[in-house]
Amino acid sequence: MDLEKLKEQMTLHEGREKDLYQCSAGKWSIGIGHNLEDNGVSDAVIDLMFKEDIQESIVDLVETLFPGQFEQLPENVQHVLIDMRFQLGFNRFRKFKNMIAAVQIEDWQKMAREMKDSAWYGQVPTRADNLINMIVEVM
Numbered sequence: 001m002d003l004e005k006l007k008e009q010m011t012l013h014e015g016r017e018k019d020l021y022q023c024s025a026g027k028w029s030i031g032i033g034h035n036l037e038d039n040g041v042s043d044a045v046i047d048l049m050f051k052e053d054i055q056e057s058i059v060d061l062v063e064t065l066f067p068g069q070f071e072q073l074p075e076n077v078q079h080v081l082i083d084m085r086f087q088l089g090f091n092r093f094r095k096f097k098n099m100i101a102a103v104q105i106e107d108w109q110k111m112a113r114e115m116k117d118s119a120w121y122g123q124v125p126t127r128a129d130n131l132i133n134m135i136v137e138v139m
Contacts, residue, residue, distance in 0.1 A: 016032050017030060017031065020036070061081055073103070108138050112135045112136060
């Protein structure tokens with residue numbers, strides 16, 4: 001069976017959507033007619049989405065915010081930065097100017113202090129405490 005030919009046929013009939021949409025039956029769908037309501041997504045799809053999403057965060061940190069430095073940071077610091085950048089997104093992460101400056105001079109105490117002294121800390125205290133504790137381990 002020619003799966004590429006079948007894919008072309010199904011795309012013609014179903015469409016190809018990157019965003020959620022309601023199909024003709026009113027079911028929330030995505031992609032080429034994938035019914036999210038009834039089928040969800042597989043672990044393989046979850047892992048692929050995560051890999052793509054996390055890679056975006058890593059590239060931003062490596063190439064834009066900490067060029068030439070990121071790979072040299074302690075692994076815990078790298079993981080904390082990736083976690084925060086992933087959760088907060090491009091714009092909101094950049095609001096942590098003092099924390100970013102602390103990382104650039106490798107002042108882990110200031111980094112932890114800036115993380116705790118934020119609205120973000122109040123919004124996700126368990127996550128924030130876990131990440132702060134990872135920085136404390138580096139000190």
